[in-house]
Amino acid sequence: MTRIYARLGDRFTYVGGLPTAETFALPYLTMGVTTYSSAIFNFVPKFALEFYAAVRAFDNAKVYKMLNEFVLPYIQLRNRKRGYAVSIVKAGMKVIGRDAGPVRAPLTDLTDAEIAELSALVSRVAEVEKLAA
Template identity: 40%
Template sequence: MANGVLSFPLTAFRDDGTLDADGCRAHVADRLAASPGAVFPACGTGEFFSLDEDEYRQVVALTVEEAASRVPVVAGIGYGWAQAARFARIAEDAGADALLVLPHYLVEAPQDGLAAQVEQIAARTPLPLIVYQRGRTAFTADSLRRVAALPHVIGLKDGHSDLDRLQRLTLAAPEDFLFFNGAATAEVQARAYAAVGVPAYSSAVHAFAPEIAGAFFTALRDGDDGTVDKLLRGFYVPFVELRDRVPGYAVSLVKAAARLRGQAVGPVRAPLTDPAPADLAALGTLLTAGLDLVGAAL
């Protein structure tokens, strides 16, 4: 999975809010055509939190069909462990290769509880698990050792960007344990994560501009600092500044950008909101600038 951008596709909805399976399939097919290292359906960017179980089943199944074993399909699961286990069974039946355990719902929890949550899920699915620490979930080195000792817990995705803490986790984990940069707009922090031994990262930008995401990945991998800096200055940092204007824009801007590229992904579902007109105009200008930087057309 470190050999390409990790792609987190969007979930397409119609204007009336219902699932658009055909739109999902077309969007996933386009992401796969850009040769990602893996595809992660029904995760944060894919609005997992707004899907019912039947919709989730459709999204994972169509992604598996489109991937056709070319790349791993890692489906999101979440909420409390009992509900996460239900989603895990659905994903297994749909043919997913692994699962991303999203942060638990609502409550604060001690370290014993965080570890027990993963243990309960792991006891109920044979699929490999990647745990995602973000929001209320943040493991200590001792807790990670406990979780990593489970036979099919294979990795951790980090969304906290606390590099001191992350370095301690990488040193505590087994040598073959996988780590992923899961920061929002991960490219902005990709060099810093790589410096503590975490080069693999998820890319929301891949959902709407695989040309930009791919150019950045290649430049970072090849040590082309000039191109990395050019893309950070000209696209990624301004995108983060726009994203930070409104809560939820980490998803809704991505979906709006995909629509600007002609992708039939529809609106976001509440509680998210689509971008305001002024922000949408700014997004269009920024998207054009980013594509110009890599010689791609809108």
């Protein structure tokens, strides 16, 4: 990708999906990829926008703080079971009161205990969002 960007510069457009793209945002930005698709934007949009702004500003300290406080624990939860990349986004929507319904088979929804864990993560981010506002 670096080779392609070096040749094409601003004419290069990359459109692709990665699970939890936030973990790739800084290295991709250094290769010329300026945007990414964020699944967490669906249920913690202020956090996602703040994270993106920190990435674009190369505020590495803030990016890594946000990764450690929310994104990495979110990934640990998502990685518990195959198919949770979809399930956890639907659970996040449920946590904020916008239930998107269950996942389709063969996928499974998060357990009640896992939804409680996700809810605690979302609440922590929401509290930070309220303090920053």
